[in-house]
Structure formats: C-alpha cells, structure tokens
Amino acid sequence: MRSLLGKVEREHGLVLASYKQPCLKRRLAVRMRARGVHSYEAYAALLDRAPEEYDLLLDALTINVTRFFRNPEAWRAVADLVLGPLLAIPGRVALWSAGCASGEEAYSLALLVAERAGPRAAARVRIDATDLDPGAIAAARRASYAAPAVDEVPPALLRRFFSAGPPFTLDPAVAAPVRLRVHDLTREPPPAPPYHLITCRNVVIYFDRPTQERIFAGFADALAPGGYLWLGKVETLFGPARGRFELVEPRERVFRRP
Numbered sequence: 001m002r003s004l005l006g007k008v009e010r011e012h013g014l015v016l017a018s019y020k021q022p023c024l025k026r027r028l029a030v031r032m033r034a035r036g037v038h039s040y041e042a043y044a045a046l047l048d049r050a051p052e053e054y055d056l057l058l059d060a061l062t063i064n065v066t067r068f069f070r071n072p073e074a075w076r077a078v079a080d081l082v083l084g085p086l087l088a089i090p091g092r093v094a095l096w097s098a099g100c101a102s103g104e105e106a107y108s109l110a111l112l113v114a115e116r117a118g119p120r121a122a123a124r125v126r127i128d129a130t131d132l133d134p135g136a137i138a139a140a141r142r143a144s145y146a147a148p149a150v151d152e153v154p155p156a157l158l159r160r161f162f163s164a165g166p167p168f169t170l171d172p173a174v175a176a177p178v179r180l181r182v183h184d185l186t187r188e189p190p191p192a193p194p195y196h197l198i199t200c201r202n203v204v205i206y207f208d209r210p211t212q213e214r215i216f217a218g219f220a221d222a223l224a225p226g227g228y229l230w231l232g233k234v235e236t237l238f239g240p241a242r243g244r245f246e247l248v249e250p251r252e253r254v255f256r257r258p
Contacts, residue, residue, distance in 0.1 A: 004040040018211035069152040099203035100129040103140025130183035143170040193222035202232035213239030220244040229255040
C-alpha cells in the first residue's frame, strides 16, 4: 500500500498519506472492486495501463455530497451570528469556503450576501472557494444545478436569483464574488488571507490527526482578528490551534479568533 501511495504522489501529485487509513483503504477497495483487481500491486499496474483511473480514484476519495443551505438551521444561526456583523464591517470582507465541492456552499454564502447587503455591499465581498477535485471546481464554475441541490433554497431566493429550471442556474451577478480554484488543504497555504470567515464543513474528518492540527493552525493564521471558523457538526477543533479560538456557537461548531 505504501508503494502504491508513493506512486500516486509521484505521478499525479495526489498526496494520500495524510488520509485516515481506514477511510483510505475503503475508498481504494471501491476502485479495486470496480476494476476487478485484488491487490495493491495489481491496482498500481492498472494505473500504468489506464491513466484515466487516477480521475476515478480522486472522485472516490473526495465525496462531494453537498447542496445549497445544507442543514438550514445551521445556516440561519451563522447568518445572524456571523454574516450580519461581518457585513457591517466597512471596507473589504473576505470569506473562504474550503473544500467547496461543486460550489453550493460558496454560492449559499453569496446568496446571503446578496439578500442581506444588496448589490453595492456585495461588491466589496470576496468569497474564495477551493477544492482538491478539478472536476468539482469545473462543475462549480457552471453554477447550474439539478433540482435536489436547490431543495432547501428559500423560495423567495430561488425565484429571485436562479433561472427557471431544472437545471437551476445562479444569477451571474450573485456568483460574481465567488473565486474558484483547485487547492489542496493538506499541502498548500490559504489562497489569499486574511479572512473574516472560513467555512470548512465535513472535510477535515477524513484526515489523520497531525494533518488536522496542521490545517487548523493554518486556519488560525489565515483569519483576521475577530474572524470566524465554521466546522461541520461532527468535527471539533483540537491541538495547539484550539487555544487560539473561542467557541461562540457550540451546536453549530462556530469558533472565533479573538
């Protein structure tokens, strides 16, 4: 297995050593069964014969399960507790959706900005949206979604900011603040700090503890004083970075850098 991981890193630049081992083994097993091979050596040989398998492996490792306003109660809390005060800040406001998958989370932020701040205020907001998966970023750039992705968009926002669908295409003016790019959280620094809000929900749970601690430290460094970090409900902040945050919303895993 170590030999296979080294091959993937050397030939495709995908570093898998930081993934939790049980998770990594399950995802590799999915691809090996799909291709009818039964050992890591055989799978490595398959990668030589069929380089397109690298993309399928990446898809298996990055589960892009998301939708607009996923967990609506969490979004309501964050809109009131975090976005309201941030939009009252004069000057530029920078947000980062880390592990944005196909863009629904980043565009949910953009919708709230458009709804609460209006076009003029939205023009001073930048939303960086990043993901490891180039296919997911390509899908996010289209900003066009099937019906299940928009099921939890408030009806007024759906009518106002999306085309009649399906597919439902987001108004380009609303999408404009979102800057999409491929980015590896485990190896690359934050795109363009400082940020006033970083959202990274249900992403770090797939990495081992040293990698998680390194990512959290990077988030702390990337946040402006008074900035917020929003994690998934099953995630918790630990390691040295924990001492650099205060918990402001326990249920929704919202932390603030003093």
